[in-house]
Amino acid sequence: MENVWFLAAVWLGLALVATLLAIWLKISTALSEIVVGTVAQLIIGALVGPHALGSSSAWVAFLAGTGAIVLTFLAGAELDPAVFRAKWKEAVVVGLASFAAPFLGAAAAAYWLLGWTPDASWLAGVAMSTTSVAVVYAVMLELGFNTTEYGKAMLAACFVTDLGTVLALGIIFSPFTLKTVVFVVACAALFALLPVITPRFFRRYGGRVSELETKFILLALFAMGGLAIWAGSEAVLPAYVIGMLLAGSVGRDHALIRRLRTLTFGLLTPFYFIRAGSFVSVPSLVAAPMVFVVLFAAKMVSKMAGVFPAVRAFRYAQQEGLYYTLMMSTGLTFGTISALFGLSHGIIDAGQYSHLVAAVIGSAVIPTLIANAFFMPVHLRPSEVGEADPMRRVPGGARREARNV
């Protein structure tokens, strides 16, 4: 299909279908978009041709790549610096264990059990090392744990794990050359300057219809992304760090975040997730289902082995520790970003990519279900311990508003 506007209409049509499915099935739009992308490629590929959806065309790749970068920036910007400062010891210990154990465990399983190449195995380790802070956050918010010390520590640890994943993705597959040195120096300079310059610049010139803030942020993300690619690294690495560094300023500007969210979820991430789904090969999944089982099991077992002892070291009871561990075993966004990086750089093939994405999606769903069904530490919920909430909670997660008459 050569007509760009027709093709864009097809993609936005798929995005609309995915959104409707997400509403009906009460799942996230991202997950729905991945599945719709897979099914669309299967059907359109069979009926029209394998390249009809245009997943590999430059403009689709650009929109999808921008979606991944801005999504990563937003993920970093959601860090709560005050909570992180208060919980940094636990966050660092648990977060690092949560990254390192599955990174090594999944890489080992891919290399020795599945016979993948060393690079493909490391890539599997990176993709499986993630924790989905969004999945964890949704559960914390729904159950009220986000206001407890327990939930805050868990969320802070998620950011450390994801930082580990992003750093690994940006460093492991990057050749160490003079370009790397230039990239590191530029990163150090920008990372030092941005938190100082950005709030002042926005105070002086921001708050206008011309959306200066959005342009400034996109400039920083594109420039550093370009430099990262030039140095053989990955564009999401600086995006995540920039997000974390600006979390205390830009991250608290709710109006700006809401506008970025509109741009991201309205146009960019549908291209990213549908494209990620379109590369999934269903025949590969059906042909070798045990590969999915091995990858998923490697992630679960190594997360258990790494996170549970680390959590217990902070004196959580067994049930609390198991729930904490299962929550830290979830993954989605950075897992798919890592897998897509591997596919687009020729580190893994379409079959390996498909199994990694399937295992990532499995890790978003299965640990959450098990944790909430069997290990939820009900006694830590705010309703049980009487913590403050703007809309006072009552047992069962209810909110009782004041009588008004």
Place this chain on the structure above:
Amino acid sequence: MFKRILVAYDGSDGARAALKRGIELATALGAELSSISVEEHLPHYAASISEVKAAKEQIDEYFRGLTKHARDQAALAGVELETIVKQGHEVETIVTLAREGKFDLLVIGHHGHSRIFERTMGSTAQSIVRLAPCPVLVAK
């Protein structure tokens, strides 16, 4: 007769009728009146915190408006209404609250949301009538 009345209120036409009947009964009987609104779940397996926060903001805004409207309606009739918002499955949540809150009358609308569930499992109203621990008045 009835001392504690609970109205299931989700803002639908049926629920509005239930609220109206609940207010009338509470006025006539001098009973305590409460309403229960069941929140939808947040999107499961989201890609970013932003998506979850956006959904939460929308849900909160909707239920804030919903409960304010219910309290305003009750206040117009001189009735004190306690509004309760809970997360979970509609039938299970309403029935559990009716039992734990020791309500002696549950007023529900004939049609709420959760249409897919209704088609596959039977209507929400039917399930509540079957499972409720107290008399149920279905308003039309």
